[in-house]
Amino acid sequence: MHFPSMTALRALDAVARLGSVSDAASELNLTPSAISHQLKILENTLGFALTERVGRGIRITYQGERYARDIHQLLASILEAGQRFDGQQVSGRLCISSPPGFSTYWLCLHIAAFQELYPQVELHLISPQAPGDISDQRADIFISYGIGDWPSQHVEQIVKLRYFPVCSPRLANALGGLKSPKELGRWTLLHLFNHSDWRVWLAAANAPGINVHSGIVFSDAHFVQSACIAGQGIAMGDNLVSGEALARGLLIRPFELEIESTSGYYLVVDQLKAERPAVQAFSEWVKAQLSTSAQTLQGGRRTLKA
Structure with a gap:
């Protein structure tokens, strides 16, 4: 199973909260057919039914309701991560160093969501010479692969x-x-x-x-x-x-x-750069996104098919 798309998760959340596809479409500025398409994509990703046909309409299944409640909490966590920086000027240049594997198979699939939250941030994405290398002076924050041994740095594991x-x-x-x-x-x-x-x-x-x-x-x-x-x-x-x-x-x-x-992916930041608003915003965002990805996958595995 791959990570569900944020658009599909928001579509499910809106339908579950508002009770209809048309209302969800209005809230998300999409067409009803686009909402239905996103729900179908999400069902294919998860492997169980989220909706069922009732007359000429649909309703959320029991499994879908349980999953939607979890998703609502996770989306709220992502929103909260962004709101922590309300009132701060999150802007300027932010250079992220990330290994090619992590960039290709995760970061490049989600980075536009960060840009949407912080449009004033000028993003740059670079690759290190080696997955655990944090020597590039251009980088403000590193996503590094290793066992966490970067002395005198702020280090936090994000993926096991x-x-x-x-x-x-x-x-x-x-x-x-x-x-x-x-x-x-x-x-x-x-x-x-x-x-x-x-x-x-x-x-x-x-x-x-x-x-x-x-x-x-x-x-x-x-x-x-x-x-x-x-x-x-x-x-x-x-x-x-x-x-x-x-x-x-x-x-x-x-x-x-x-x-x-024994190795994993870590956020590694120089202590002097760790307090910058853009660095903090990216750190909170990437942790919330990865947490959402991991928990939605676990939720999909636990739930039986409708």
């Missing part, structure tokens, strides 16, 4: 990562499927930076006979995922990078076993 193997359905079919981790020796392994992720996962899967040093090593998460989707081998995916590709059927998980990584 879970790892699991992923591959293209085409490759799995071509090789006749994959029944056991011990069969991985006949696959090309795709690595990010080094061999450590595969080494840890194979140990947890009790597959000691696999040559973890075989395969291809990439320097960028986007390269690994592109090669994996193209059927070039089997990669170690995670809950952030691989979510949308799994939801769209571009990748599959051949095994259920997943491991929690």
Whole structure:
């Protein structure tokens, strides 16, 4: 499952509060058909029904009502994060350093929402030389990958990562499927930076006979995922990078076993820059957005189909 869109979540919230598609459309400045389309997209993303047909209209299902209540609280949290800076002049240049993987598979899909909240902020997005590098003097705030060891900096974890193997359905079919981790020796392994992720996962899967040093090593998460989707081998995916590709059927998980990584994504800010209104606004926004994404996904997993 990939992260639900903010437009779809707002559509559900409006329909649940106002009781009709037409009223929701009026509030959000959309057409009724656009509201219905957003609800359908959200249902496909979550895997359960949010509405049901009643005569010529619709009503929210029981599961949809429960989900809508959670979404209303989460949307209120995002709004509150922005309102904390009401009365302050949140403007000027804000340069964000973010690893390519995080930027491609999350930040670039949501950054316009921050710009809409703070139109006076001049946004710049750059990539570091390495995922944990915070040496670029141009950056006001870093989204960094690592274990949190950046001395003399304000550090806060924003994403915990879970790892699991992923591959293209085409490759799995071509090789006749994959029944056991011990069969991985006949696959090309795709690595990010080094061999450590595969080494840890194979140990947890009790597959000691696999040559973890075989395969291809990439320097960028986007390269690994592109090669994996193209059927070039089997990669170690995670809950952030691989979510949308799994939801769209571009990748599959051949095994259920997943491991929690000792590394994750952190907000890292120099103490002297941490009090700037634009830095604080972005920090609050990204934490609220990621919290919404994580909780809506968990809500979708917990809820039974209508």
